[in-house]
Amino acid sequence: MSAQSKSQTGQQIVEAALAASTADGAVAYVVDSSEANLRWASNSLTTNGAMRSRQVVVISFVDGGAGMAAGTVARTGTPDVAELVAASEQAARDAGPAEDAVPLIGPGDPMAPVSTGDWDADPATTSIEVFRDVAPALGQAFGEAGGRDELLFGFAEHQMSTTWLGTSTGLRLRHDQPTGRVELNGKSRDFGRSVWAGVGTRDFTDVSIEALAADVQRKMAWSQRRVDLPAGRYETLLPPSAVSDLMIYAYWTMEARDADEGRNVYARPGGGNRIGDRICGLPLTLRSDPAEPGLECAPFQVVGGSSGAASVFDNGMATPATDWISGGVLTNLVRPRAWALQQTAPAVAALDNIVLSDPGATATTDEMIASTQRGLLLTTLWYIREVDPQTLLLTGLTRDGVFLVEDGEVTGAVNNFRFNESPVSLLGRATQASVTERTLPREWNDWFTRAAMPMLRVPDFNMSSVSPAS
Known part of the structure; x- marks a missing residue:
């Protein structure tokens, strides 16, 4: 040199x-x-x-x-x-x-x-x-x-x-x-x-x-009392960090080609994709915006290798604000220009931030805890792996604090669990969302840090087995 x-x-x-x-x-x-x-x-x-x-x-x-x-x-x-x-x-x-x-x-x-x-x-x-x-x-x-x-x-x-x-x-x-x-x-x-x-x-x-x-x-004060619980389905409060890890995976798999060809959870039975289908029970919006305050990211694509979500031929393509889910309805999927031309559909680029929100939400995370009769409050998730791309079934473990909420108060820490859940299914079953706040994903923050999420209440989160992890 x-x-x-x-x-x-x-x-x-x-x-x-x-x-x-x-x-x-x-x-x-x-x-x-x-x-x-x-x-x-x-x-x-x-x-x-x-x-x-x-x-x-x-x-x-x-x-x-x-x-x-x-x-x-x-x-x-x-x-x-x-x-x-x-x-x-x-x-x-x-x-x-x-x-x-x-x-x-x-x-x-x-x-x-x-x-x-x-x-x-x-x-x-x-x-x-x-x-x-x-x-x-x-x-x-x-x-x-x-x-x-x-x-x-x-x-x-x-x-x-x-x-x-x-x-x-x-x-x-x-x-x-x-x-x-x-x-x-x-x-x-x-x-x-x-x-x-x-x-x-x-x-x-x-x-x-x-x-x-x-x-x-x-x-740490909450965790001084220990309660052992068996595996099962529990009403569960997913804090913003846990929600972000699940939504990032749902976002990463939003590839139009896989959906059009029947290979992912966004494929419509019988052919085509689910754009236009309601996939959330709440009027949730999942969006990305390069100018989102505090979460600003590149307004154009930089691509080193082609994949279903990006093409080297699309380097420099603008990445404008995009709604992926709007009012609970699937609105967009990631679609490089070549596939867009084949499908006569708009080209849509992925961005490096995501925001999930319910425009009608007013509750804080503490208020959601206070309104819980009996349920689990998680802290973070880790070791998340895909089990079935057709349903986007994921498995993983809870980490660093699973708490029991009774009559609106946290009464102790419980054992960790392995979970089996699909983030898309969770969006359909969630019954309440808090106000959205900036959060740090725990599992994926080596690759993705720009996220804002609410707490979600899921009435039947599937804790499939007890985990010995601390």
């Missing part, structure tokens, strides 16, 4: 890759990321650190006579651009014709984004300074937990990523994406009790360690 290539900016690498291309078309993008983190265990900060990384991706499109083929090659750091472009073009020549081939999007295309970002600006960055108010608050929380003979564990992470995307058709797009999260675990000295609280954030200015610690303290 030459000294010159080491000093190249992300924009320069994109331009160099496009200039070096001899293919019939090309897409190049660079992602520069910086990250800072804090970690703590047993009421003490343990590590902190900062790091930087770069990913460079080149996608070449070659028409070998039988149809357009695509080849993607990615490198980390700052690679030899000419070698990377040549490898991408060879990958395209070695590939067969792509079934999702369509013309690349260019400026002025109806599907091109309106906002393109400041192409020439330096990359956005973060540093350990982002935690300037977090560390002192943690110190106070550690002292208070120690006074109760309890232990706090957890971490805080913040990442800033800048993406530059360019195409041989003339698109030049840029997006800065901040992503942050905090997870706080409370445990008893003997590790027999464990609870969790977490939050997502863009910049940590809205993170209250005091509030998270108070949530953990309340749940």
